[in-house]
Amino acid sequence: MIIERAYAHVSTYEDDKWPWSVPCVRRLLADGLRFTAPVTFLVGENGSGKSTLIEALAEGFGLDSWGGSHDWRYASHRGKSVLGERIRFDATPGGRRMLGSWSARKGFFLRAETAMDALHREGFAPDSVSHGEGFLAAFRGKFLQPGLYVMDEPEAALSFSSCLELLGHIDQLTQQGSQVICATHSPLLTALPGADIVEVGEHGMHRVQWRELALVDHWRRYFADPQAYLRHVLD
Template sequence: MLARRAYIPDELLPSEATDSWPWPLTVPCVAQLAEEGMTFERPITFLVGENGSGKSTLVEAFAEAWGLDARGGRAGRKYVNDRPKTPLGELLRWETTSAGVRHKSGARTKRRGYFLRAETAFGFMEAVSGMRGYWEEDTSEMSHGEGFLTVLSTMFREPGFYLMDEPEAALSFKSCLRLVSLLHDLGESGAQVICATHSPILAATPGADIIEVGDDGFRRTKWADLELVDHWRRYMNNPTAYLRYITEE
Protein backbone atom coordinates (compact mmCIF):
# COMPACT_ATOMS: atom_id res chain seq x y z
CA MET A 1 0.00 0.00 0.00
CA LEU A 2 1.19 3.48 -0.87
CA ALA A 3 -1.75 5.64 0.19
CA ARG A 4 -3.93 5.25 3.28
CA ARG A 5 -6.26 8.23 3.04
CA ALA A 6 -7.31 11.07 0.75
CA TYR A 7 -8.50 14.22 2.53
CA ILE A 8 -8.87 17.99 2.34
CA PRO A 9 -7.08 19.96 5.08
CA ASP A 10 -9.48 22.01 7.20
CA GLU A 11 -7.67 25.22 6.39
CA LEU A 12 -8.42 24.77 2.68
CA LEU A 13 -12.16 24.33 3.16
CA PRO A 14 -14.60 27.25 2.85
CA SER A 15 -15.71 28.59 6.20
CA GLU A 16 -19.33 29.07 5.12
CA ALA A 17 -22.15 26.59 5.67
CA THR A 18 -22.20 23.44 3.58
CA ASP A 19 -25.04 24.65 1.35
CA SER A 20 -22.91 27.57 0.17
CA TRP A 21 -19.85 25.54 -0.76
CA PRO A 22 -18.80 25.77 -4.42
CA TRP A 23 -18.82 22.87 -6.87
CA PRO A 24 -17.56 20.15 -6.60
CA LEU A 25 -17.80 20.34 -2.79
CA THR A 26 -21.56 20.20 -3.20
CA VAL A 27 -21.39 16.74 -4.80
CA PRO A 28 -22.40 14.31 -2.01
CA CYS A 29 -19.34 12.04 -2.26
CA VAL A 30 -16.99 15.04 -2.35
CA ALA A 31 -18.78 16.67 0.58
CA GLN A 32 -18.34 13.46 2.58
CA LEU A 33 -14.67 13.28 1.66
CA ALA A 34 -14.26 16.91 2.75
CA GLU A 35 -15.80 16.08 6.13
CA GLU A 36 -14.11 12.77 6.93
CA GLY A 37 -11.69 11.81 4.14
CA MET A 38 -11.69 8.55 2.22
CA THR A 39 -9.58 5.67 3.51
CA PHE A 40 -8.00 2.90 1.46
CA GLU A 41 -7.66 -0.49 3.11
CA ARG A 42 -6.68 -2.86 0.30
CA PRO A 43 -4.34 -2.73 -2.69
CA ILE A 44 -7.26 -2.68 -5.17
CA THR A 45 -10.17 -0.27 -4.66
CA PHE A 46 -13.17 0.15 -6.95
CA LEU A 47 -15.42 3.19 -6.96
CA VAL A 48 -18.82 2.16 -8.32
CA GLY A 49 -21.80 4.41 -9.00
CA GLU A 50 -24.19 5.91 -11.51
CA ASN A 51 -23.24 8.55 -14.08
CA GLY A 52 -23.01 11.88 -12.32
CA SER A 53 -22.33 10.35 -8.91
CA GLY A 54 -18.88 11.99 -8.76
CA LYS A 55 -16.61 8.96 -9.01
CA SER A 56 -14.70 10.34 -12.02
CA THR A 57 -14.31 13.68 -10.24
CA LEU A 58 -12.73 11.81 -7.34
CA VAL A 59 -10.36 9.73 -9.48
CA GLU A 60 -9.15 12.76 -11.46
CA ALA A 61 -8.42 14.61 -8.23
CA PHE A 62 -6.67 11.55 -6.77
CA ALA A 63 -4.42 11.50 -9.83
CA GLU A 64 -3.59 15.20 -9.62
CA ALA A 65 -2.90 15.05 -5.89
CA TRP A 66 -0.40 12.26 -6.58
CA GLY A 67 1.30 14.31 -9.32
CA LEU A 68 -0.28 12.66 -12.35
CA ASP A 69 -1.90 14.56 -15.21
CA ALA A 70 -5.72 14.52 -15.00
CA ARG A 71 -5.80 13.91 -18.77
CA GLY A 72 -3.93 10.66 -18.29
CA GLY A 73 -0.40 9.38 -18.61
CA ARG A 74 2.44 7.80 -16.70
CA ALA A 75 4.09 8.78 -13.45
CA GLY A 76 7.45 10.46 -13.79
CA ARG A 77 6.39 12.44 -16.83
CA LYS A 78 6.95 16.10 -16.14
CA TYR A 79 3.60 17.70 -15.34
CA VAL A 80 3.13 19.96 -18.35
CA ASN A 81 -0.45 21.08 -18.57
CA ASP A 82 -1.60 24.47 -19.78
CA ARG A 83 -4.78 24.06 -17.75
CA PRO A 84 -4.94 24.60 -14.00
CA LYS A 85 -5.66 21.58 -11.87
CA THR A 86 -9.28 20.69 -11.23
CA PRO A 87 -10.83 22.49 -8.21
CA LEU A 88 -10.77 19.29 -6.16
CA GLY A 89 -7.26 18.41 -7.33
CA GLU A 90 -6.04 21.72 -5.91
CA LEU A 91 -7.51 20.92 -2.48
CA LEU A 92 -6.86 17.21 -2.09
CA ARG A 93 -3.97 15.77 -0.10
CA TRP A 94 -2.71 12.22 0.56
CA GLU A 95 -1.84 10.48 3.79
CA THR A 96 0.76 7.96 2.65
CA THR A 97 2.48 4.90 4.02
CA SER A 98 6.27 4.80 4.38
CA ALA A 99 6.39 3.07 1.00
CA GLY A 100 4.29 5.89 -0.44
CA VAL A 101 6.68 8.50 0.93
CA ARG A 102 9.60 6.73 -0.75
CA HIS A 103 7.66 6.47 -3.99
CA LYS A 104 6.76 10.17 -4.10
CA SER A 105 10.18 11.40 -2.98
CA GLY A 106 12.22 9.19 -5.31
CA ALA A 107 13.68 10.16 -8.65
CA ARG A 108 10.92 11.44 -10.92
CA THR A 109 11.95 9.29 -13.87
CA LYS A 110 11.87 6.10 -11.78
CA ARG A 111 8.37 6.50 -10.36
CA ARG A 112 5.92 3.84 -11.43
CA GLY A 113 2.29 4.66 -12.01
CA TYR A 114 -0.28 5.57 -14.63
CA PHE A 115 -3.67 7.22 -14.96
CA LEU A 116 -5.84 5.65 -17.65
CA ARG A 117 -8.81 7.88 -18.38
CA ALA A 118 -11.13 6.36 -20.98
CA GLU A 119 -12.41 9.76 -22.10
CA THR A 120 -8.99 10.92 -23.32
CA ALA A 121 -7.13 7.63 -23.72
CA PHE A 122 -7.46 7.22 -27.49
CA GLY A 123 -6.00 10.61 -28.40
CA PHE A 124 -3.28 10.23 -25.78
CA MET A 125 -2.30 6.78 -27.09
CA GLU A 126 -1.82 8.17 -30.60
CA ALA A 127 0.26 11.06 -29.27
CA VAL A 128 2.75 8.96 -27.29
CA SER A 129 2.92 5.64 -29.18
CA GLY A 130 6.57 4.83 -29.83
CA MET A 131 7.87 7.45 -27.41
CA ARG A 132 10.45 6.43 -24.83
CA GLY A 133 8.89 5.23 -21.61
CA TYR A 134 5.67 4.07 -23.24
CA TRP A 135 4.85 1.12 -25.52
CA GLU A 136 6.53 0.24 -28.81
CA GLU A 137 3.43 -0.96 -30.65
CA ASP A 138 1.47 1.36 -32.96
CA THR A 139 -1.93 1.50 -31.29
CA SER A 140 -3.41 3.37 -34.29
CA GLU A 141 -3.30 0.05 -36.16
CA MET A 142 -5.28 -1.73 -33.43
CA SER A 143 -8.89 -1.78 -32.36
CA HIS A 144 -9.75 0.37 -29.37
CA GLY A 145 -9.90 -2.69 -27.15
CA GLU A 146 -6.55 -4.00 -28.36
CA GLY A 147 -5.03 -0.56 -27.81
CA PHE A 148 -6.34 -0.44 -24.25
CA LEU A 149 -4.94 -3.89 -23.50
CA THR A 150 -1.57 -2.87 -24.94
CA VAL A 151 -1.44 0.15 -22.64
CA LEU A 152 -2.59 -1.87 -19.64
CA SER A 153 -0.15 -4.74 -20.16
CA THR A 154 2.77 -2.36 -20.75
CA MET A 155 2.19 0.39 -18.20
CA PHE A 156 0.47 -1.55 -15.38
CA ARG A 157 3.03 -4.21 -14.64
CA GLU A 158 5.26 -3.08 -11.76
CA PRO A 159 4.61 -1.99 -8.17
CA GLY A 160 3.41 1.60 -8.30
CA PHE A 161 0.34 3.83 -8.01
CA TYR A 162 -2.28 3.30 -10.71
CA LEU A 163 -5.60 4.97 -11.35
CA MET A 164 -8.28 4.13 -13.92
CA ASP A 165 -11.48 5.82 -14.97
CA GLU A 166 -13.88 3.38 -16.66
CA PRO A 167 -11.22 1.22 -18.38
CA GLU A 168 -13.95 -1.22 -19.47
CA ALA A 169 -15.19 1.34 -22.03
CA ALA A 170 -13.40 -0.39 -24.91
CA LEU A 171 -13.18 -3.92 -23.54
CA SER A 172 -15.18 -7.03 -24.35
CA PHE A 173 -16.26 -9.56 -21.73
CA LYS A 174 -13.12 -11.66 -22.23
CA SER A 175 -10.88 -8.58 -22.24
CA CYS A 176 -12.42 -7.46 -18.95
CA LEU A 177 -11.47 -10.84 -17.51
CA ARG A 178 -7.89 -10.28 -18.70
CA LEU A 179 -7.91 -6.95 -16.91
CA VAL A 180 -9.17 -8.65 -13.73
CA SER A 181 -6.16 -10.97 -13.91
CA LEU A 182 -3.81 -8.02 -14.41
CA LEU A 183 -5.35 -6.09 -11.51
CA HIS A 184 -5.14 -9.08 -9.19
CA ASP A 185 -1.47 -9.59 -10.07
CA LEU A 186 -0.76 -5.88 -9.50
CA GLY A 187 -2.32 -6.04 -6.06
CA GLU A 188 -0.22 -9.08 -5.18
CA SER A 189 2.95 -7.32 -6.40
CA GLY A 190 2.69 -4.42 -3.95
CA ALA A 191 1.04 -1.93 -6.31
CA GLN A 192 -2.01 0.12 -5.41
CA VAL A 193 -4.90 0.62 -7.82
CA ILE A 194 -7.96 2.87 -7.60
CA CYS A 195 -10.50 2.33 -10.38
CA ALA A 196 -13.84 3.98 -11.15
CA THR A 197 -16.03 1.51 -13.02
CA HIS A 198 -19.51 0.50 -14.17
CA SER A 199 -18.38 -3.08 -14.75
CA PRO A 200 -19.59 -5.84 -12.42
CA ILE A 201 -16.82 -8.00 -13.91
CA LEU A 202 -14.03 -5.70 -12.78
CA ALA A 203 -15.66 -5.03 -9.40
CA ALA A 204 -15.57 -8.78 -8.72
CA THR A 205 -11.75 -8.83 -8.69
CA PRO A 206 -10.77 -11.14 -5.79
CA GLY A 207 -9.68 -9.31 -2.65
CA ALA A 208 -10.73 -5.87 -3.90
CA ASP A 209 -12.34 -3.21 -1.75
CA ILE A 210 -15.55 -1.71 -3.14
CA ILE A 211 -16.81 1.80 -2.38
CA GLU A 212 -20.28 2.59 -3.72
CA VAL A 213 -20.79 6.24 -4.64
CA GLY A 214 -24.27 7.75 -4.77
CA ASP A 215 -26.71 10.47 -3.74
CA ASP A 216 -25.90 9.95 -0.06
CA GLY A 217 -22.12 10.09 -0.45
CA PHE A 218 -20.07 6.89 -0.38
CA ARG A 219 -19.98 3.67 1.61
CA ARG A 220 -18.06 0.42 1.62
CA THR A 221 -20.03 -2.56 0.43
CA LYS A 222 -19.78 -6.10 -0.92
CA TRP A 223 -20.00 -7.05 -4.59
CA ALA A 224 -23.24 -9.00 -4.10
CA ASP A 225 -24.86 -5.97 -2.45
CA LEU A 226 -24.05 -3.48 -5.22
CA GLU A 227 -27.06 -1.88 -6.92
CA LEU A 228 -25.15 -2.33 -10.19
CA VAL A 229 -24.92 -6.10 -9.69
CA ASP A 230 -28.57 -6.35 -8.71
CA HIS A 231 -29.69 -4.54 -11.86
CA TRP A 232 -27.49 -6.66 -14.16
CA ARG A 233 -28.66 -9.86 -12.51
CA ARG A 234 -32.32 -8.87 -12.91
CA TYR A 235 -31.81 -7.71 -16.50
CA MET A 236 -30.00 -10.86 -17.61
CA ASN A 237 -32.68 -13.03 -16.00
CA ASN A 238 -35.58 -11.10 -17.57
CA PRO A 239 -34.75 -8.23 -19.99
CA THR A 240 -38.43 -7.64 -20.71
CA ALA A 241 -39.01 -6.51 -17.14
CA TYR A 242 -36.84 -3.47 -17.93
CA LEU A 243 -37.37 -3.01 -21.65
CA ARG A 244 -41.14 -2.81 -21.52
CA TYR A 245 -40.87 0.48 -19.66
CA ILE A 246 -38.83 2.10 -22.42
CA THR A 247 -40.34 0.46 -25.52
CA GLU A 248 -44.06 0.54 -24.72
CA GLU A 249 -46.04 3.71 -25.12
Protein backbone atom coordinates (compact mmCIF):
# COMPACT_ATOMS: atom_id res chain seq x y z
CA MET A 1 0.00 0.00 0.00
CA ILE A 2 1.11 3.52 -0.79
CA ILE A 3 -1.92 5.68 -0.05
CA GLU A 4 -4.25 5.09 2.89
CA ARG A 5 -6.62 8.04 2.49
CA ALA A 6 -7.32 10.82 0.00
CA TYR A 7 -9.02 14.04 0.99
CA ALA A 8 -9.45 17.64 -0.11
CA HIS A 9 -10.07 20.84 1.82
CA VAL A 10 -11.99 23.69 0.22
CA SER A 11 -12.91 26.63 2.42
CA THR A 12 -15.90 27.75 0.35
CA TYR A 13 -17.50 26.50 -2.83
CA GLU A 14 -20.73 26.80 -4.79
CA ASP A 15 -22.42 23.43 -4.52
CA ASP A 16 -24.31 23.93 -7.80
CA LYS A 17 -21.09 24.34 -9.80
CA TRP A 18 -18.95 21.52 -11.15
CA PRO A 19 -17.11 19.67 -9.67
CA TRP A 20 -18.62 20.56 -6.29
CA SER A 21 -22.08 19.60 -7.55
CA VAL A 22 -20.97 15.98 -8.01
CA PRO A 23 -22.12 13.86 -5.03
CA CYS A 24 -18.91 11.80 -4.77
CA VAL A 25 -16.83 14.99 -4.75
CA ARG A 26 -18.92 16.41 -1.91
CA ARG A 27 -18.46 13.12 -0.05
CA LEU A 28 -14.70 13.37 -0.60
CA LEU A 29 -14.73 16.88 0.87
CA ALA A 30 -16.76 15.74 3.86
CA ASP A 31 -15.16 12.41 4.74
CA GLY A 32 -12.27 11.68 2.40
CA LEU A 33 -11.80 8.31 0.73
CA ARG A 34 -10.00 5.52 2.57
CA PHE A 35 -8.09 2.79 0.78
CA THR A 36 -8.15 -0.52 2.59
CA ALA A 37 -6.73 -2.89 -0.05
CA PRO A 38 -3.95 -2.76 -2.67
CA VAL A 39 -6.60 -2.64 -5.43
CA THR A 40 -9.60 -0.30 -5.33
CA PHE A 41 -12.29 -0.23 -8.02
CA LEU A 42 -14.54 2.80 -8.44
CA VAL A 43 -17.81 1.76 -10.10
CA GLY A 44 -20.72 3.89 -11.25
CA GLU A 45 -22.92 4.96 -14.13
CA ASN A 46 -21.75 7.42 -16.77
CA GLY A 47 -21.91 10.87 -15.24
CA SER A 48 -21.58 9.61 -11.68
CA GLY A 49 -18.25 11.41 -11.24
CA LYS A 50 -15.92 8.43 -10.99
CA SER A 51 -13.67 9.72 -13.82
CA THR A 52 -13.62 13.20 -12.26
CA LEU A 53 -12.55 11.63 -8.99
CA ILE A 54 -9.95 9.29 -10.43
CA GLU A 55 -8.34 12.02 -12.55
CA ALA A 56 -8.05 14.21 -9.46
CA LEU A 57 -6.42 11.35 -7.53
CA ALA A 58 -3.87 10.89 -10.32
CA GLU A 59 -3.16 14.63 -10.40
CA GLY A 60 -2.81 14.74 -6.63
CA PHE A 61 -0.03 12.15 -6.92
CA GLY A 62 1.71 14.22 -9.59
CA LEU A 63 0.67 12.24 -12.66
CA ASP A 64 -0.22 14.05 -15.87
CA SER A 65 -3.98 14.51 -16.25
CA TRP A 66 -3.66 13.54 -19.93
CA GLY A 67 -2.24 10.19 -18.91
CA GLY A 68 1.26 8.81 -18.72
CA SER A 69 3.97 7.95 -16.26
CA HIS A 70 5.66 9.73 -13.39
CA ASP A 71 8.47 10.67 -15.79
CA TRP A 72 6.19 13.03 -17.75
CA ARG A 73 5.05 15.73 -15.41
CA TYR A 74 2.36 17.76 -17.19
CA ALA A 75 3.91 16.97 -20.57
CA SER A 76 0.50 17.71 -22.10
CA HIS A 77 0.74 21.32 -20.81
CA ARG A 78 -2.57 20.94 -19.02
CA GLY A 79 -2.66 22.35 -15.53
CA LYS A 80 -4.21 20.51 -12.63
CA SER A 81 -7.98 20.51 -12.34
CA VAL A 82 -9.62 22.58 -9.61
CA LEU A 83 -10.12 19.38 -7.61
CA GLY A 84 -6.78 17.77 -8.46
CA GLU A 85 -4.80 20.69 -7.11
CA ARG A 86 -6.54 20.30 -3.75
CA ILE A 87 -6.09 16.55 -3.30
CA ARG A 88 -3.94 15.48 -0.36
CA PHE A 89 -3.00 12.03 0.91
CA ASP A 90 -2.42 10.18 4.14
CA ALA A 91 0.26 7.69 3.12
CA THR A 92 2.11 4.65 4.39
CA PRO A 93 5.81 5.09 5.26
CA GLY A 94 6.75 3.97 1.73
CA GLY A 95 4.14 6.27 0.29
CA ARG A 96 5.46 9.22 2.26
CA ARG A 97 8.92 8.58 0.79
CA MET A 98 7.42 8.67 -2.69
CA LEU A 99 5.42 11.82 -2.04
CA GLY A 100 8.42 13.50 -0.43
CA SER A 101 10.73 13.12 -3.41
CA TRP A 102 9.90 13.55 -7.08
CA SER A 103 12.67 11.13 -8.10
CA ALA A 104 11.20 8.47 -5.79
CA ARG A 105 7.66 8.85 -7.12
CA LYS A 106 6.60 6.00 -9.41
CA GLY A 107 3.33 5.39 -11.18
CA PHE A 108 1.21 5.67 -14.30
CA PHE A 109 -2.17 7.17 -15.18
CA LEU A 110 -3.95 5.28 -17.95
CA ARG A 111 -7.13 6.81 -19.30
CA ALA A 112 -8.86 4.97 -22.12
CA GLU A 113 -9.38 7.89 -24.49
CA THR A 114 -5.79 9.19 -24.39
CA ALA A 115 -3.79 6.05 -23.63
CA MET A 116 -2.27 5.62 -27.08
CA ASP A 117 -1.26 9.30 -27.30
CA ALA A 118 0.39 9.06 -23.89
CA LEU A 119 2.29 5.94 -24.90
CA HIS A 120 3.49 7.51 -28.15
CA ARG A 121 4.64 10.56 -26.20
CA GLU A 122 6.79 8.33 -24.05
CA GLY A 123 8.42 6.65 -27.03
CA PHE A 124 6.28 3.54 -26.77
CA ALA A 125 4.76 2.96 -30.22
CA PRO A 126 2.64 -0.18 -30.55
CA ASP A 127 1.53 0.73 -34.11
CA SER A 128 1.74 -2.76 -35.52
CA VAL A 129 -0.87 -4.20 -33.17
CA SER A 130 -4.55 -3.63 -32.44
CA HIS A 131 -5.82 -1.04 -29.99
CA GLY A 132 -6.35 -3.71 -27.35
CA GLU A 133 -2.93 -5.24 -27.93
CA GLY A 134 -1.45 -1.77 -27.59
CA PHE A 135 -3.05 -1.49 -24.16
CA LEU A 136 -1.64 -4.85 -23.15
CA ALA A 137 1.77 -3.84 -24.46
CA ALA A 138 1.59 -0.84 -22.15
CA PHE A 139 0.82 -3.07 -19.19
CA ARG A 140 3.71 -5.35 -20.08
CA GLY A 141 6.19 -2.57 -20.85
CA LYS A 142 5.27 0.34 -18.57
CA PHE A 143 3.62 -1.21 -15.51
CA LEU A 144 6.80 -2.60 -14.02
CA GLN A 145 8.04 -0.66 -10.98
CA PRO A 146 6.28 -0.60 -7.62
CA GLY A 147 4.17 2.55 -7.57
CA LEU A 148 0.68 4.00 -7.84
CA TYR A 149 -1.19 2.92 -10.97
CA VAL A 150 -4.37 4.84 -11.73
CA MET A 151 -6.67 3.61 -14.52
CA ASP A 152 -9.82 5.05 -16.05
CA GLU A 153 -11.90 2.35 -17.78
CA PRO A 154 -9.00 0.24 -19.09
CA GLU A 155 -11.46 -2.41 -20.26
CA ALA A 156 -12.65 -0.09 -23.06
CA ALA A 157 -10.17 -1.56 -25.56
CA LEU A 158 -9.93 -5.07 -24.15
CA SER A 159 -11.59 -8.36 -24.98
CA PHE A 160 -12.70 -10.83 -22.32
CA SER A 161 -9.39 -12.72 -22.42
CA SER A 162 -7.40 -9.47 -22.45
CA CYS A 163 -9.25 -8.30 -19.33
CA LEU A 164 -8.19 -11.52 -17.67
CA GLU A 165 -4.59 -10.81 -18.67
CA LEU A 166 -4.90 -7.32 -17.22
CA LEU A 167 -5.99 -8.84 -13.92
CA GLY A 168 -2.85 -10.95 -13.97
CA HIS A 169 -0.72 -7.81 -14.42
CA ILE A 170 -2.57 -6.05 -11.61
CA ASP A 171 -2.00 -9.02 -9.30
CA GLN A 172 1.73 -9.04 -10.12
CA LEU A 173 1.98 -5.31 -9.46
CA THR A 174 0.38 -5.58 -6.04
CA GLN A 175 2.59 -8.51 -5.09
CA GLN A 176 5.55 -6.21 -5.78
CA GLY A 177 4.17 -3.49 -3.51
CA SER A 178 2.16 -1.40 -5.95
CA GLN A 179 -1.28 0.07 -5.43
CA VAL A 180 -3.96 0.23 -8.12
CA ILE A 181 -6.98 2.53 -8.28
CA CYS A 182 -9.28 1.81 -11.22
CA ALA A 183 -12.56 3.29 -12.47
CA THR A 184 -14.47 0.64 -14.38
CA HIS A 185 -17.78 -0.68 -15.69
CA SER A 186 -16.44 -4.23 -15.86
CA PRO A 187 -17.95 -7.01 -13.73
CA LEU A 188 -14.96 -9.12 -14.78
CA LEU A 189 -12.33 -6.74 -13.38
CA THR A 190 -14.22 -6.00 -10.18
CA ALA A 191 -14.35 -9.73 -9.36
CA LEU A 192 -10.63 -9.65 -8.50
CA PRO A 193 -10.28 -11.45 -5.13
CA GLY A 194 -9.39 -9.13 -2.27
CA ALA A 195 -10.17 -5.93 -4.17
CA ASP A 196 -12.05 -3.10 -2.49
CA ILE A 197 -15.08 -1.89 -4.46
CA VAL A 198 -16.50 1.63 -4.02
CA GLU A 199 -19.79 2.34 -5.78
CA VAL A 200 -20.20 5.95 -6.87
CA GLY A 201 -23.57 7.58 -7.54
CA GLU A 202 -26.23 10.01 -6.32
CA HIS A 203 -25.61 8.74 -2.79
CA GLY A 204 -21.96 9.81 -3.00
CA MET A 205 -19.75 6.78 -2.34
CA HIS A 206 -20.09 3.56 -0.42
CA ARG A 207 -18.32 0.21 -0.27
CA VAL A 208 -20.07 -2.83 -1.67
CA GLN A 209 -19.41 -6.49 -2.26
CA TRP A 210 -19.08 -7.69 -5.87
CA ARG A 211 -22.37 -9.58 -5.74
CA GLU A 212 -24.16 -6.44 -4.55
CA LEU A 213 -23.04 -4.28 -7.49
CA ALA A 214 -25.83 -2.96 -9.69
CA LEU A 215 -23.76 -3.65 -12.81
CA VAL A 216 -23.31 -7.30 -11.81
CA ASP A 217 -27.04 -7.64 -11.22
CA HIS A 218 -27.85 -6.07 -14.61
CA TRP A 219 -25.44 -8.30 -16.50
CA ARG A 220 -26.77 -11.38 -14.72
CA ARG A 221 -30.36 -10.43 -15.60
CA TYR A 222 -29.43 -9.56 -19.18
CA PHE A 223 -27.74 -12.89 -19.83
CA ALA A 224 -30.72 -14.70 -18.32
CA ASP A 225 -33.25 -12.83 -20.47
CA PRO A 226 -31.92 -10.26 -23.01
CA GLN A 227 -35.42 -9.41 -24.26
CA ALA A 228 -36.40 -8.12 -20.83
CA TYR A 229 -33.99 -5.24 -21.54
CA LEU A 230 -34.05 -5.02 -25.33
CA ARG A 231 -37.82 -4.54 -25.55
CA HIS A 232 -37.37 -1.17 -23.87
CA VAL A 233 -34.89 0.15 -26.45
CA LEU A 234 -35.77 -1.56 -29.75
CA ASP A 235 -38.78 -0.78 -31.92
